Amino acid sequence: MLVYSPSYNTDLRKYGFDKPFALDRGQMVLDALQQEYGRAIPYLLPEAISLEDAGLIHSRDYLESLKNDESWREIFELKEEDLLPPGNYEPLHNLLGDILLKSGGTLLACRKALETGLAANLGGGYHHAFPDQGRGFCVLNDIAISITKLRRKHLVERVIIVDLDFHQGDGTAYIFRNDPDVFTLSVHSQEGWPDEKQESDLDVPVYSEETELYLEKTTQGIDQALSSFDPQLCLFVAGSDPYELDILPGTRFLRLSLERLRQRDELVINRFHDLKIPLAMVFAGGYGPDVWRVHHQAVRHLLLKSGILAQ
Ligand SMILES: [Zn+2]
Structure with a gap:
């Protein structure tokens, strides 16, 4: 069960800048699957979450600051070289609707996972957003908002976040630091940004010379998490930025x-599927023209597992 909208394909040049994260990985994945299977792959259209939903996690002052383009420039780390020549561009704060829609995609994917077992939002995964600060290209923490909203509606109590993005899921770890019902597992590069890591329930740092140990460490992390925590939903933050062709x-x-x-x-999808724990996947980080291939194979596996595609 996939969640996507053609509106995910935001043309950042309309806003006067360009960045490698501008590429729409979701559409590339859908196009590749359509070619492979000879038919269009169905997906559900999300609805944008409201600002009130965002307020479940984010402070009023922070949300207010998003009316100011300077805040957006900081979150997107816009440098002089990213800016297009002066022209008639849309104000950056108009991007908020885009983020609210993609956050709605994560919420819908979680709902569908709870109903059907497996789902994916072909976007989302903004794990660096803190309650009162966006950073690292992340404006709203769609992961934390979705989990909090579902728990308020009593659709789920205990959630595990399996975050395998290159970067530590620091915003999410911080948000749930005192919450015994949300387990944050982060397997990430110990080297590189963010320099100051937060404390997840379980951090599995990986060093550059440990490529050969990556899968083993990931498996051990999941084993250790599941030995002490019994989740009803897994939110899988499947970043493609550890890929060797990532350009960041x-x-x-x-x-x-x-x-x-x-x-x-x-291994992540199979593990939770075998345990009959619903899993919702989000894309998170991944930069440049090649990273969509990582998501392509993951989404294909998810569709095969859920029976939507046949072997
Ligand atoms: Zn990342």
Whole structure:
């Protein structure tokens, strides 16, 4: 069960800048699957969450600050070289609707996972957003908002976040630091941004010379988490930025092959599926023209597992 909208394909140049995260990985994944299987892959359209929903996690002052384009420039780390020549651009704060929609996609994917077992939002995963600060390209913490909203509605009590993005899921770890019903597991590069890591319930730091141990460490992390925590939902933050062809300079410390990342994503999906724990996947980080391949193989596996695609 996939969640996507053609509106996810935001043209950042309309806002006067360009960045490698501008590429729409969701559409590339859908196009590739359509080619492979000879038919369009169905997906559900999300609805935007409200600002009130965002307020479940984010402070009023922070949400207010998003009316100011300077805040957006900081969150997107816009440098002089990212800016297009002066022209008639839309104000950056108009991007808020885009973020609210993609956050709604994460919420819908979680709901569908609870109903059907497996789902994915072809976007989302803004794990660096803190309650009163956005950073690292993350404006709203869609993960934390979705979990909090579902728990308020008593649709779920205990949730595990399995965050395998290159970067530590620091915002999410901070938000749930005192919450015994949300387990935060982060397997991430110990080298590189963010320099100051937060404390997750379980952190599994990986060093650049440990590529060969990556899958083993990930498996051990999941084993250890599940030995002490009994989740009713897994939110899988399946970042593609540990991929060797990711172009963000800061992700150079991990250089995982496509094959290793296929094994990673399949092991997570299979593990929770076998335990009959619903799993919702989000894309999170991934930069440049090649990273969609990581998501492509993960989404294909999820669709095969859920019976939507046949072997
Ligand atoms: Zn990342």
